Amino acid sequence: TRLAIFASGAGSNAQKIIDHFKNSPLAEVALIGCNKPNAGVLNIATKENIDSFIIEREQYKKDGYTDFLHEKRIDFIILAGFLWKIPQPLIDAYPRKIINIHPALLPNYGGKGMYGSFVHEAVITNKEKQSGISIHYVDEHYDHGDIIFQATCDIVTGDTPDSLAQKIHQLEHEHFPRVIEEWLVGNSK
């Protein structure tokens, strides 16, 4: 089973997923797509000797790189900090085969513009007692599809958007690779 990871940032989740499936008989990370030419995740792809490509807005809007992904024999797509919405042609070509991780407890704190530090700032500003991560199927809306998994962390006095971001990254790195594996096993039955 060949996985593609789409990411826009540093790629710490991509690295954990790559490490998890490195010697796995179940699946391999075969391709990394990124819409930011200077993003750290592209350095990870080079270091790990994994095929990568730059996602250009025009072609992405046109066909979502669907033909290209089929040529690369990609079976499932993992969004790990990818900031662009998934276009309909790609959703149609990969029905319930695209999942995303969101750094908050959906359905709250999701949607357009709700990413990275903006999420944690909103959660802290609203004096929430808990936050967490959500792993969900991708549909035509931002942060909207059926939820596959959630995990929570407590927010204590003195927590800042940065300290919360650290707690969230820890949760992501702990759970995302394992949840992907369980999801793939479920899909192979």
Ligand SMILES: N[C@@H]1O[C@H](COP(=O)(O)O)[C@@H](O)[C@H]1O
């Ligand atoms: N959507 C969010 O973007 C961040 C990406 O971090 P990284 O995997 O690039 O380090 C993660 O917190 C993810 O939930």
